[in-house]
Amino acid sequence: ENGYELWLRYYKIDDAAILQQYRNNISSIQFTSSTPTLLAAKEELLNGLQGLLDKKITEQNLITNGCILVGTSSDPVIHSIISSNFFSKAGKEGYVIQTVTTNQKKVIVIAGNTEVGALYGCFAFLRLLQTHQNIQNLSIVSAPRIQLRMLDHWDNVNRTIERGYAGMSIWNWHKLPDYIDKRYKDYARANASIGINAVALNNVNANAIMLTKDYLIKVAALAEVFRPYGIKVYLSAKFSAPVEIGGLKTADPLDAQVQNWWKQKADEIYTYIPNFGGFLVKANSEEQPGPQTYNRTHADGANMLADALAPHGGIVIWRAFVYSNENTDDRFKQAYNEFKPFDGKFRNNVLIQVKNGPIDFQPREPFHPLFGAMPHTPLVMEFQLTQEYLGFSTHLVYLAPLFKECLDADTYEQGKNSTVSKVIDGSSEDHKLTGMAAVANIGSDIDWTGHPFAQANWYAFGRLAWDHELSAAQIADEWIRQTFTNIQHAVDTIKNIMLASREITVDYMTPLGLHHIMGYSHHYGPAPWYNAAQRADWNPVYYHKADSLGIGFDRTATGSNALAQYAPEARKQFQDLHTCDEKYLLWFHHVEWNYKMHSGRSLWDELCYKYYAGADSVKWMQQQWNSLKGFIDDERFEQVQMLLTIQQKEAVWWRNACVLYFQTFSRMPLPKGFEQPAKNLEYYESLQFPYAPGISGNQ
Ligand code: BDP
Structure with missing residues (x-):
């Protein structure tokens, strides 16, 4: 196995x-x-x-x-x-x-x-x-509750994968279109089995070459394999393609030549791929070109592409993951500020794709304030299966609870019970087009995802895109029975591990609402001290704001006031320090070290308590897993066992590094009975993660 x-x-x-x-x-x-x-x-x-x-x-x-x-x-x-x-x-x-x-x-x-x-x-x-x-x-x-159930691959033409931790891209561009790898069909089968009906093949940090004839023919060969399985192909489109591969001097969306170039390109694409889905676009974000490069708006850009695709029934999925270099406002607020004014200004074949949270796929984020704020525009949910911020493919983290937490969150857009899922499935705003997407965690590794349990995240995403009312436990139950065993005791043990795993990870990485304190750029391991990135909002210190008084990002009216982007009732859930769910506390408040938590402990003690509980719980995961010997095949049993050993070591690394670092601000002792970290802070700061895969261009 x-x-x-x-x-x-x-x-x-x-x-x-x-x-x-x-x-x-x-x-x-x-x-x-x-x-x-x-x-x-x-x-x-x-x-x-x-x-x-x-x-x-x-x-x-x-x-x-x-x-x-x-x-x-x-x-x-x-x-x-x-x-x-x-x-x-x-x-x-x-x-x-x-x-x-x-x-x-x-x-x-x-x-x-x-x-x-x-x-x-x-x-x-x-x-x-x-x-x-x-x-x-x-x-x-x-029947599916959502129409477009989509995987976004961040795969590059050279087969590296941005944030990919399971080998190289499964798309073998060199051998396509003549050589059809067996994997393509098995990939289609797996997707169809859970209802996934759309795939964007290439990285959102796109290469314009994908839109050239040579590549379109290769794309067409994949589309052929996928078609019987009900899967349509989409491509990430580089906004500057008219310049890069079209020989034009500009990619200005209001320029007639540019518009014409895209129209012809769309016509050409459909001659090769008659059921082509459309374009996914990352524009004016993290150095990508876009309409703003020409002083035009997101609506100008998206609508131009939409007009080119419309005659063929294609759609544009325009991403709202934007934050700019010049803008020094809280990064949390930028997508909302840029997109909200364009609500209702997009063509009806445009969807706006919004990440689940306002920053970037953290172990825990509050829901993105755009959900519920753009009633006249269909919003696509974007989750991330590849565990960029959750321990890559070495940590066992079952993500369905994270997905559910976001989908079940209440936007209060139209009063109580206006959940994010109702925004996404179109029921609260009456949209015809609806979608849910996830950044794929699939690569050339024999088990596809690099960690046997990462398969469960692919599975859970598909099942939730089909029916977001399913519970994380139901989905885990099905997946375990299909993947490992039907022996009840073993199913229960594996399910317990899976259901606890996300919260355990939050505890040893980013408890109480901490976020983005991972290693710079590769995002693996702890680096809360990091402060040398060229942009302030790429630095962990920007997010935790620890000082001698306390810790956390004040996003209330006394701080960045990002909370004002939520509907008043939704805002209420977070804005009062005393009633804010402690899971989100440091997302919204700068809290004194001595602040008394619901447990009766001080904030400092609680933070330590969470870090220690998280690391200890990985030991519990190991014990539970070890009890399964003989109930499942030895091969996967041993693989998971080895991976859990890494996870356990790294949970302790996270705990020690964070507790020692934050202690330099709190100046308080570890709570009684807590084991002193094995090494000092300088040691943890000096640790260099030896090789971090996953960022394009660093291979
Ligand atoms: C971030 C990743 C980066 C992606 C970006 C995106 O760090 O590699 O390009 O998101 O979603 O999570 O565009």
């Missing part, structure tokens, strides 16, 4: 009673047609069933007992045995799985209004078997 199969493992069911039930209920399959998508579904279903049931499944044209009938609602037989009510609930991409008796034959129907819906249904059915559900009387209808 090397992890290559991800959660699509179809080994013989090891529970005799369940196996018997499945064998009794399933004997053959029948597909209503053989289009590419239904052929892909058939291949998956046959492989899956034959593996899981360890029995030959035949293909038939007759409806017999134990037949699985797969197709779309337009098929007359399916139409006649499944109520149209179910199909209206399934919508465009959803599926219906029903046990029906027709002509005295008991059959299972898996169907959608579209073929992709039927494909999703087959994956969902296999999931039922992999997780040992009772299938004797099925009545399931499921």
Whole structure:
């Protein structure tokens, strides 16, 4: 077991009673047609069933007992045995799985209004078997709550990956388009199995070369592999491409030649890739060119691209991750300040993609104040699967609780219960286009993600993009059963580790609302003392603001007043030092070292308590994991064991470095009974992380 199969493992069911039930209920399959998508579904279903049931499944044209009938609602037989009510609930991409008796034959129907819906249904059915559900009387209808369920790869043309920790890019540009790596199809299968239907192939710090004919042909070859699986390809577009590859003197979006260049480029792209999705754009952020380079606005830039794509049904996903060099205002506030004024000014094929939090994918962030602040513009959620700030692919951190915390947060846009998820799924603002994206954590490593548990984050993202009402625990449960085992005790143990892991990481890295105190640039390991970056807001000291009085960033009215960007009721959750959830305390308040926390401890003691509890809890994770020996395969057991050893050492490194550093401000002793760090602060400051992968250009 090397992890290559991800959660699509179809080994013989090891529970005799369940196996018997499945064998009794399933004997053959029948597909209503053989289009590419239904052929892909058939291949998956046959492989899956034959593996899981360890029995030959035949293909038939007759409806017999134990037949699985797969197709779309337009098929007359399916139409006649499944109520149209179910199909209206399934919508465009959803599926219906029903046990029906027709002509005295008991059959299972898996169907959608579209073929992709039927494909999703087959994956969902296999999931039922992999997780040992009772299938004797099925009545399931499921439809995605969000339309665009997207992975953003930050992959470079030279196959390095910005912030990638699982090897090189899986896109082999050199061998494409003629050589189609088996991985491309397995990647598509994995995505389709959880409903992901869009991928942006290249880094948002884009290379214009991707838009040249040579590369478009390669992109087209990937798009072909993905098409049967319902996945559309998008490209990150470099705003200055008209200059770089088009020979123009400007990329000014109001220049007629530039507009024309993009129109022609869009036309050309669609000749190669008829189902091309559109462009993802990072503009005027971190040195990237954009409309502001020509004194134009984000709306001018996005709308120009949108006009070029519109005739083909393409869309523009314009990122709101902007903060400028010149602007010295709290970085927290900059995206809101730049985008809010343009609410309602974008074409209807433009979506604005907003990171979950206002700074940058921290272990914990409050929700981004743009959610709920742009009612006339569809906003796409951007999460990050690759663990840039969460220990790369060495730390076990299950991210579903982080995603849920953001999705469940209340923006109070239209009164109580105006959650971020309702903004994203379009229900509160009535948007037609909706989307959720995540920065991929996928690379050429044999297990795809570099850490066996990082696969769970890819999985959880897809499941939540399909249905954000699922809980982190439900998703973990499914994933563990598919990926490791169905033995209840082992499932529970693994689930406990996963569900606790994010909070444990917050505790040993950035407790109580600390943020961005990682190593400069590579973001690995602690460096709260760092203060030498060329921009103030790249320095940890900018974020924690520790001094002799206290610690934390005052974002109330006495400070940067970033809180004013939230709706009044949402603001209330954070603005009073005494009632602010302590998880977010230092995000919004500069708090005295002696301040009495809810626990009764001083802030200083509480900070120490959290750091020590975090590091100790990694030991607990190790003990829990060690108890699983023999319950899962040795290969993955040992891998995770080694990775947890690294995580444990590094949690102690984080704890010691941060506690010693902050102590130089608090000048208070460690609480009684706490083990003194093994080395002094100078030692931790001198530690250089030997090699940090992941930033383009440093390879
Ligand atoms: C930050 C990364 C940087 C990305 C940037 C982005 O450090 O490498 O280019 O986000 O999202 O998290 O554009």
